[in-house]
Amino acid sequence: MADKKLRILVTNDDGIRAPGLKVTEAIARTLTDDVWVVAPESEQSGASHSLTLTLPLRLRAADDRHFAVTGTPTDCVMMASAHLLKDQPPDLILSGVNSGINAADDVTYSGTIAGAMEGCALGIPAIALSQCYNYEDRKQIHWDCAEAHGPAVVKKLIETGWPKDVLMNVNFPDCTPDEVAGIQVVAQGVREWQEISIERRVDMRANPYFWIGFRRERFTAKPGTDLGALASKCIAVTPLQLNLTDWKVLQALKHSVDADFGKPAVPSEDSTGALIPAKERAP
Template identity: 45%
Template sequence: MADQLRILVTNDDGVDAPGIKLLEKIARKISDDVWVVAPAGNQSGVGHKFTLGTELSLDQRDSQVFAIEGTPADCVVIGMTHVLKDKPADIVLSGVNRGQNIADIIHCSGTAAGAREGVLHGALGIALSQSMDFSNEQMIGWECAERHGEAAIRSIIENGAGKDVYYNVNFPRCAADEVTGIELVPHQRFSEAAFEYYPSDNDGKFFVTILKTPSPLDADADCVRLLEHNAVTVTPVRMQQSDFDAINDLQGKLSLDQ
C-alpha cells in the first residue's frame, strides 16, 4: 500500500497549525508519498470559497510542503492540478481541525471543503477534526486523533464505498483509552440556524458566532454520539445534493404562466 497511494494533506487552520503536523505524521504511516499544500494562515469557516480574480503564489516550505495565501479549496486545486499534475493524489486528507466539525457546521467548514474538493478531483476525500470544549479555547488535547487517526483513515480507505462521497471524521474530547469505538452516523440537522449576532465590547462592533447549540438533538446523530458517548464519528456526505423526491413531486407543477 505504501508505494501505491499518493496522499495530499491540507487544512483550514494553516500550514503551521499543530493539527496538520499531526495529520502529516499519520499520513506518513500509511504512505511514503505524502504532500502538503495548505493555507499560509488561518482560513477557518471559509467553507468552499475560492480566491477568484486574485493572483496567488506558491511558497515552498520543504521538499513536499507548500503554502498558499488562499483557502483550503484553493490548496486542493493547486495541489491536484499543478503540484501533483503528473500524478494527482489518490487521497486528500483535510485536518486535523482544531475543534469539531459536526451538524450543520459542515456546510461552512473549510476542513470539510478540502475533502470535498478532493472528491471533485477524483480522490478519496476525508476530513478529520479533533473535538474540544470551546468554553476554554486554550485547552485542546490531540490524544484521540493521534491514537486513533491512522486506524480510522485505513478503515475508510479499505471499506469506503465509491467516490461520490466524502467522509467527515470527528475524534472525541476524552482520553484516548476512553474512546468507545468508531460509529457511522448522520450529521445533526439543526432545527434552526446555529449562528447569530453577538455584540462586542467595542462600540458599534459585533461578532457572528454560535451562542448555544440548537435543540432538540438526535440521539443517533454526530453531536450526541461524539460529545456525549465519546465515539469516533464518521459521516459519509453525498456530493450529489439534489433532492430527487422534490424533483419528482414538483414535476409538471411549476409554470411561468401567471
Template identity: 50%
Template sequence: MRILLTNDDGINAPGLGVLESIARELSDDIWIVAPELEQSGKGRAISLTEFVRVRELEPQRYAVNGTPSDCVLLALDELMPQRPDLILSGVNAGQNIAEDTTFSGTIAAALFGMQHGVPSMALSQSKGFQNPHSCPWETPTAWGAKVLAPLIEKGWPDDLILNVNFPDRAPDEVKGVMMTRQGFRDERIIRTEGREDLRGNAYYWIGYRGKLSNPDEGTDLRAIYDGYVSVSPLHVDLTHETFLAEMRASFDS
C-alpha cells in the same frame, strides 16, 4: 500510497502536524499543500479575482496564500508530479458536524479533491466540550490511523467524502467509532457581537454560541456528544428529493 495533506487552519496549525503523524502511519509518501494563513469558514471559495502565490518550505511541503480549494487545485495541477491516491484535510481545530459542513474549509478541500477524482477525507477534532479551551490533540493522534486504515481498505463511492470527527475526550475515554448521518441543531449557534474601536466606530465579531442541542440518535452530533468518533459519508447533491417529488406531482397535475 501517495497522500496529499491540506487544511483550513493554516500551514503552521497544530492539527496539520497531527494529520502528518497520522498519514505517516499509513504511508511514507506525503505531500503537504496548505494555506499560508487561517481560512476557517471560507467554505468552497476559490480565488478567481486575484492571483495566488506559493512558497516551497521544504521538499513536498508548500504554503499557499489562498483557500483550501486553491491548495488542492494547485497541488493536483502544478505542484505534484503525479496525482495522489488519497487526500486528507485537517485535522481541524473544532468539530465539523451538522450545518458546519456547508461552510467548512476543511470539508471543502475534501469535496474539491473528490470532484477531481481523488478519494478524500476530512478530519476534525472537537473542542470546547470539557472546558472552553479543551482540544485534545492526543485523541486524533491515537485514534487516527486506527479509524482511517479500515476505511481506506474498504474504500467508498467516488461521489462522496468521508467526514471524520473525534470527540473532545482523552484517547482512553473514547467509546469507539460510529457510522453516522449529518445532524441538524435545534438552535442557531452562530452569533454576532458588536463592539466599538478607540475612535468610536462600530465593528463586529462573528462566532459560535457554544450551546449544545438535543440531536437525534445516529447523527454526527449525537456521536460526538456521547464520546464516539463520528464517520459520515457526505456528497455535494443538496437536492431535497421528497419535496422535489411533491413539486413534480403538483405541477404535473
C-alpha cells in the same frame, strides 16, 4: 488504492502552522512515506468551498514537500493537484485535523470539509478529520485522540472504499484516546438552536467594524447522528455527497408542476435561431 503505494495530500483550513496539520501528517505517514502538505498561509476557518478568483495566489515552499498558499483550502487542493503534483496526482486527500467539531450544520461552513470536497470533485478519495473540544475550555484539545485513532479509522475506510461523489467526514470526540467508546457510522445531525452574534466595535480612527460569531445552547443530541455519537464519546464517521439534490422533494415537485403545466417543451431552433417549443413545430 490499498494495493499500491499511496500518495497522500494533506491540507487544512487552520493554516500551515496549525497543530492539527502535524497530526494529520503523522496519520498519513502511518500509511505511506509519499506525503505532501499544501495548506493555507493563514487561517481560513469558515471559508467553505470558496476559491480565489479576483486575487493572485502566492505559493511558498517551506521545503520540498511542504507548501503554503495565500488562499483557501479549495485553492490549496487545486494548486497541489493541477500544479505541484500534476504529473502524479494524489491518491488520497486528508483534510484537517481541524481544531473543533465539523458536524451537523457546521459542514456547510467548514473549510476542512471543503478541502475534502474539492478532492471529491476532482475524483480523488478524500477524508475530512476534526477534533472536538470543549468551547468553554479551549486550552485543552485532545490532539492525541485523533493521532491515536486516526490511522485505524483511515485504513478501514480505505479498505472498505466509497463512491467517487462521496467524501468521508470523521469527527473525534472530546476525550483522551483510552476514553473513546467506539466508532459509529452515522448521519449528519441538526443543531436544535443557535443564535448568530454580531458584535460592533470601533477602531482607533473612530470607524466601526464587526465580529460575527455564534451563541450555542446545550441540547440533547439525537442517537444515530454525528452529534449523538460524539456525545457518547464515539468517533463519528459520516459519508457526505456532493450532489445536494433532495430527490423526494424533486419527485413531489415534479409531479405537482407536471400536473399544472404539462410536460416541458422540447426546445428546437427555427430558421432565425430562436428556440420554439416542439408542439409548435411543423410535423
